[in-house]
Amino acid sequence: GQNIDQPTEMTATEGAIVQINCTYQTSGFNGLFWYQQHAGEAPTFLSYNVLDGLEEKGRFSSFLSRSKGYSYLLLKELQMKDSASYLCAVTTYSSASKIIFGSGTRLSIRP
Amino acid sequence: DVKVTQSSRYLVKRTGEKVFLECVQDMDHENMFWYRQDPGLGLRLIYFSYDVKMKEKGDIPEGYSVSREKKERFSLILESASTNQTSMYLCASTPGTGRNIQYFGAGTRLSVL
Numbered sequence: 001g002q003n004i005d006q007p008t009e010m011t012a013t014e015g016a017i018v019q020i021n022c023t024y025q026t027s028g029f030n031g032l033f034w035y036q037q038h039a040g041e042a043p044t045f046l047s048y049n050v051l052d053g054l055e056e057k058g059r060f061s062s063f064l065s066r067s068k069g070y071s072y073l074l075l076k077e078l079q080m081k082d083s084a085s086y087l088c089a090v091t092t093y094s095s096a097s098k099i100i101f102g103s104g105t106r107l108s109i110r111p
Numbered sequence: 112d113v114k115v116t117q118s119s120r121y122l123v124k125r126t127g128e129k130v131f132l133e134c135v136q137d138m139d140h141e142n143m144f145w146y147r148q149d150p151g152l153g154l155r156l157i158y159f160s161y162d163v164k165m166k167e168k169g170d171i172p173e174g175y176s177v178s179r180e181k182k183e184r185f186s187l188i189l190e191s192a193s194t195n196q197t198s199m200y201l202c203a204s205t206p207g208t209g210r211n212i213q214y215f216g217a218g219t220r221l222s223v224l
Contacts, residue, residue, distance in 0.1 A: 008151075031210070042115075042201060042215035043154075087154070091211065098169075099213055101146075103153035 002026045004102035006088050011108045012078055020073045020105045022088035033099060034062050034073045035087040043087055046073070075107075083109045114138070117202050117216035124223050130189040132219050134202030140214075141207030143185035144169075145177060147198040148218075154201065160185055161207065192223045 003025045012018040024032070031050040035043040049055055049064035049071060061074040075082055085104040092098070118133035136143065144159040146169075156169030158177040166177050174196060178186045185204075189196055199220050203213040 033212075035213075040218075042217050043213075044215070045212045048210050048212065089154075098144075098156065098159065099211075101154040103151060 002090070002092075002100050004088055004090060004100060006086075006102045006105045008103070009106045009108070011110060012075075014078055014080060014109055014111050016078050017074065017076050018078060018107065020075075020086050020088075020107065022071045022073075022102060024069050024071070024088070024090050024102075026069075026090050026092055026100065028093040029066065029069075030091040030093050032062075032064055032071050033087075033089040033091070034060075034071075035089065035101075037085045037087060037104065039084070046086075078109050080109050080111070083107060115202055115204055115214050115216040117200075117219050119219050120217060122219060122221045124189075124192050124221065126193060126223060128189075128192050128223075130192050130221065130223075132187040132189075132200055132202075132221070134185045134187070134204075134216055135183050136185075136204040136214070137183065138204070138206070138214075139182065140204035141182075142205045142211075143179065144203040144205075144213065145175075145185065145187045146201045146203065147171070147196075148201055149198050157187065192221075194223050197221060197223045 006022045034046040037043040047062035087104045088102040089099045145157045146154045160179040176188045202216040205211040
């Protein structure tokens with residue numbers, strides 16, 4: 001079966017750094033996505049990792065360890081607009097077009 | 112930019128009604144998807160389509176059907192709406208090659224009374 005775990009909620013302070021973790025158990029793992037979803041809006045793509053390591057894109061970075069079934073999303077210099085849900089999602093070789101989503105982590109930023 | 116358009120942002124229907132949710136994408140994407148999103152449950156796949164007139168069941172297809180007569184349009188049909196189908200419905204599309212990033216529509220919040 002497929003299983004994706006991420007914390008339900010997190011709180012962080014404006015200007016700080018926060019790390020959102022995601023662990024997964026899937027057969028035939030192919031790659032891992034992170035999406036951002038503001039309340040009442042559609043999810044938007046943040047990052048995609050296939051190989052082990054860290055990928056940096058501005059204030060956001062995403063890390064993957066295939067052997068550990070583990071990923072994290074790192075947000076630096078937090079801004080109030082980063083308050084959103086962050087969705088971890090995986091694809092598998094058997095169906096590369098389908099994405100399996102985790103339940104999401106709701107991140108609240110306080111001033 | 113990819114644009115995925117869902118025909119309605121909000122819908123209110125009565126139990127037993129037949130409901131159509133429409134989705135159109137403008138990037139000639141091969142694959143299209145319908146999800147529902149409920150608090151605490153995340154995004155759950157209802158149906159997807161990888162070609163015109165082709166469809167596959169997702170994780171929760173019961174009570175739903177779909178139609179893809181044209182490449183750009185993917186419709187979700189609730190044959191007889193029930194209160195437990197009150198939810199946010201999201202349509203998405205992917206090119207079918209490369210990273211297969213999913214591009215989402217703005218969502219339709221459906222209330223079944």
